[in-house]
């Protein structure tokens with residue numbers, strides 16, 4: 018598997034925010050989000066090749082029950098199923114962070130799905146069309162929501178909002194999922210790459226959460242570390 022980084026930190030986003038976790042960031046992504054906070058993980062060829070055995074040895078050595086596989090887009094990785102199965106049979110609670118754009122459903126403890134809104138478009142012109150055609154794959158998102166409800170595992174839909182009007186796209190997407198995702202599993206998170214943006218956008222986003230009954234998610238990694246890689 019192509020690995021961008023492995024590190025131990027606090028989960029910064031979502032339902033497990035604040036929990037010490039072992040992170041595996043896989044390299045390789047099929048999107049080109051303009052606000053990407055881990056551009057160094059976009060190309061698989063920039064990653065370091067590691068076997069499932071090597072990854073297990075590293076990840077199981079951290080003093081936590083919680084493991085997070087993130088990216089890049091982890092669903093593109095060969096051997097993902099094998100790694101997930103082995104981590105879970107070793108007693109780890111496994112979170113998978115994905116945009117769910119690839120037809121691949123893997124069993125995990127918390128499916129952390131981040132459907133990309135139109136505000137994710139690339140900042141330069143190249144790749145815009147490809148990004149737009151790939152950024153939403155409703156059947157895959159639905160498959161993860163259904164899997165969680167069937168298996169009694171966790172699921173969260175984490176939306177990145179840049180402006181209040183972005184809520185319309187969130188509502189539209191939840192309609193496309195037939196409102197199968199409970200409001201408590203819908204998280205709104207401010208688009209932010211630094212503390213200033215985070216503070217500014219959190220203010221109106223908190224009010225939107227109150228209005229719509231969705232959960233607010235901050236970005237603890239920005240507050241604590243200023244979005245440095247590996248933390």
Ligand code: SF4
Nearest residue numbers: 046048049050053089
């Ligand atoms: S899906 Fe994630 S890693 Fe890929 S470009 Fe978008 S923000 Fe970056």
